[in-house]
Amino acid sequence: MQPESRTPVTLRESGDGLIRAGVTTFRRELLIAFREKQDVINPLVFFVLIVSLFPLGISPETEFLRDAGAGIIWVAALLAILLSLNMLFRNDYADGYLEQWVLSPQPLAMMALVRVSAVWVASVVPLLLLVPLLGLMLHLPAERIGVLTLTLLMGSPVLLLIGAIGAALTVSVRNSGMLLALLMTPFYVPVLIFGTGAVTAFGQGASITGHLAILGAMLALAIVLAPLAIAAGLRMSVANG
Amino acid sequence: MSTTLLEARQLYCERDDRVLFSGLDLSVGSGDIVRIAGPNGAGKTTLLRVLAGLNLSFEGGLSWYGYPLHQQRDWYQANMLFLGHRAGITASLTPLENLRCWVDMRRPHREELLWEALADVGLEGYEDIPSAHLSAGQQRRVALARLYLSTEPVWLLDEAFTAIDQGAVKVLESLISSRAAQGGAVVLSTHHRLQLDECRVLELGGSLGFAT
Amino acid sequence: MGDALMQFDSLQSLIAMNGYGAYVWSSYLVFLVVIAALVLGTRLQYRRIVLDQQRLVRIESRKASERKPQNESGS
Amino acid sequence: MWQWFHKLGSPKWFFGIAGRLIPWLGFGALILLGVGIVWGLLFAPADYQQGDSYRIIFIHVPSAYLGQSLYVAMAVAGAVGLIWRMKMADTFIAATAPVGAALTFVALFTGAVWGKPTWGTWWVWDARLTSMLLLFFLYLGVMALRRALEDPENRARASAILTLVGVVNIPIIKFSVEWWNTLHQPASIKMTEAPAMPASMWVPLLICAIGFHLLAGWLILMRMRNEILYRERRARWVRDWLLSQ
Known part of the structure; x- marks a missing residue:
């Protein structure tokens, strides 16, 4: 059996099948997340752990927890996302799949966006499912938990997209966990301010449409600009392997 | 003359204070097999990664099918397969x-x-x-x-024959020659003694690197 | 200097600065310290580079002189 | 076209130009800062509200202003470095980051100290001070990333990307911090805008501002020359120049 290559040489115009490549990247990320459950569970446990520190550390009175609850959950979610970001590209960089992925004939920024959204679905949505539970733990009234979950729903993709820029830049750095947090946390401040701002405004009976509009604007900006920076960062990290 | 697929002109690259190669010209047409030879650390991997478009810190021109490569990135990557040191296989x-x-x-x-x-x-x-x-x-x-x-017509294989047993070596050699026979082009680096006769050798390290 | 004339009649009043002296002078002190640190850092950086270069040249000239006695055996 | 741009940023040419500029910048800064600070400290009249504590303004405002404009300058250099692959752009970022960080720190410290006599607390979560604190973290981020990446090419590209991401975020951060500040800050403690200053106050401030710019230029050019000497240390002209020192 002459080991002839299975497929003839064909000079292709350029990579077609953007949808197929996107679906493949999305499905692959979910498959890996499902197979490596630990990488999804750890941030969740960390999230609950951080939230339960505040009543212990400060005070368990209902009155304090009701005021500070939204902020506590937001900061804990932010830190949990930062934790899971560190592993975002690391395994693929180590085993060499990252350079194959960068070399695939598809627009890298688009693929990066698909990949980050897959990670959002795989590891951040479970986080959001925990928010109502933690809200009750912190004696938050039901509607306020609803608003809190809504702001996190809009804010967490922004946190993930911006954090992925840092992950792409530091993927070739050895123990880059702390470095990633140092680089990206200043960029999280606006999202944190308007996320918690919406909940406090709702608590005082004020309308929150303004806050949600700004969160939406940040989300749109992140979706458009962040993938470009992520792609540039990945090309840089993969350069000399 | 066969159509030139991948061409490098006056490539210059240095890494941590050493000039790996300068003034390197390489033209790879369909049917060509080029083996990059040279001692370890002579820049074989770097050259392959430059040709693959991964490594951007070099000077000189790279063209694919006659067009400047950095303008045709998607088209080039659709027609090029790169196999690096690491297999690129996801463990899970x-x-x-x-x-x-x-x-x-x-x-x-x-x-x-x-x-x-x-x-x-x-x-x-x-x-x-x-x-x-x-x-x-x-x-x-x-x-x-x-x-x-x-x-893909163009194959760039870095240390293609490492960590594979004798049987697989035979298979890989015939694959490479059949790819060239079908009009593709293969640029590879290996320490393994290659039994392919029609392959050009590009010496790196020491003498001025150009296709002998 | 327009209507700006000397505001403080004595050194003591200048230092005290109607009670704000501590704040004003500490700010200017920190400013001077930070700028001095920057200038010093730049100077040290420069000196380290010069020393490295001179060491490099010495090593190379010594290597070159060692190679000279035996016949030239190719670069 | 690409080659021509690359030649434009040739280190040797820049090294010579910077060499000639540095003495002028140095003396200019010395004279202007000398005059500005002495004038501000000794001759400018006390502020009717804040008394003499406002004299800190002569170093607080220029350093705050420079801290921010240097980061924007780094982002511009980053863009130039990414688009035209010019090595000098990265030399500028490498030289400017520490200077920007130091000046932002000076602005932070003097702002906090200025707050003490005015509102009785060492740190006021005022919008501008908080934004400056975040800007200081951005500088530390750039410097930490540069130290973490060994390969010069990666370091150049990574810090260019990070400064560009940063410069896009600075207005967003300032806007959100300002909004957050109005929400939580009772009006009385709001840091007063620079009061309508009589000539005897804003003239020394202007002199100090120009002096600060010359000082920053002086420091940055010196550090850029060091970077060039290090990066081009194998070049013949560097070797001769260094040995002639």
Whole structure:
């Protein structure tokens, strides 16, 4: 059996099948997340752990927890996302799949966006499912938990997209966990301010449409600009392997 | 003369204070096999990564099919397969899934082709166990299975023959020559003594690097 | 200087600055310290580079002189 | 076209130009800062509200202003470095980051100290001070990333990307911090805008501002020359120049 290559040489115009490549990247990320459950569970446990520190550390009175609850959950979610970001590209960089992925004939920024959204679905949505539970733990009234979950729903993709820029830049750095947090946390401040701002405004009976509009604007900006920076960062990290 | 697929003009590259190569010209046409030879650390890997468009810190011109490469990145990457030091196999996925993810990013494929490619590299029965349980040599074979599936005319193989046993060496050599025979072009670096007669050698390190 | 004339009649009043002296002078002190640190850092950086270069040249000239006695055996 | 741009940023040419500029910048800064600070400290009249504590303004405002404009300058250099692959752009970022960080720190410290006599607390979560604190973290981020990446090419590209991401975020951060500040800050403690200053106050401030710019230029050019000497240390002209020192 002459080991002839299975497929003839064909000079292709350029990579077609953007949808197929996107679906493949999305499905692959979910498959890996499902197979490596630990990488999804750890941030969740960390999230609950951080939230339960505040009543212990400060005070368990209902009155304090009701005021500070939204902020506590937001900061804990932010830190949990930062934790899971560190592993975002690391395994693929180590085993060499990252350079194959960068070399695939598809627009890298688009693929990066698909990949980050897959990670959002795989590891951040479970986080959001925990928010109502933690809200009750912190004696938050039901509607306020609803608003809190809504702001996190809009804010967490922004946190993930911006954090992925840092992950792409530091993927070739050895123990880059702390470095990633140092680089990206200043960029999280606006999202944190308007996320918690919406909940406090709702608590005082004020309308929150303004806050949600700004969160939406940040989300749109992140979706458009962040993938470009992520792609540039990945090309840089993969350069000399 | 065969159509030139990949061409490098006056390549210059330095890394941590050493000039790896300067003034390097290389023209690879269809049907060519070029072996990059030179001692370790002479810049073989760097040159291959420059040709693959991964490494951007070099000076000089690179063109694909006559067009400047940095303007034709997608078109070039659709017609080029790069195999680096690391196999690029994800441990938590099975060989089948690894191959499927790789091919799906490039073109539609028929499922049985994957099974046949894995059979060709001698991995029958291992298709659907997680790659983590495979040995390094077997993982390398999964990467070689891509060559069976590859319709890309240009192959860039870095240390192609490392960590594979004698049987696989024969297979790889015939694959390379058949790719060149079909009008493709292969640029590879290896320490293994290659039995391919019609292959040009590009010497790196020491003398001025140009295609002998 | 327009209507700006000397505001403080004595050194003591200048230092005290109607009670704000501590704040004003500490700010200017920190400013001077930071700028001095920057200038010093730049100077040290420069000196280290010059020393490295001179060491490099010495090593190379010594290597070159060692190679000279035996016959030139190719670069 | 690409080659021509690359030649434009040739280190040797820049090294010579910077060499001639540095003495002028140095003396200019010395004279202007000398005059500005002495005038501000000794001759400018006390502020009717804040008394003499406002004299800190002569170093607080210029350093705050420079801290921000240097980061924007780094982002511009980053863009130039990414688009035209010019090595000098990265030399500028490498030289400017520490200077920007130091000046932002000076602005932070003097702002906090200025707050003490005015509102009785060492740190006021005022919008501008908080934004400056975040800007200081951005500088530390750039410097930390540069130290973490060994390969010069990666370091250049990574810091260019990070400064560009940063410069896009600075207005967003300032806007959100300002909004957040109005929400939580009772009006009385709001840091007063620079009061309508009589000539005897804003003239020394202007002199100090120009002096600060010359000082920053002086420091940055010196550090850029060091970077060039290090990066081009194998070049013949560097070797001769260094040995002639």
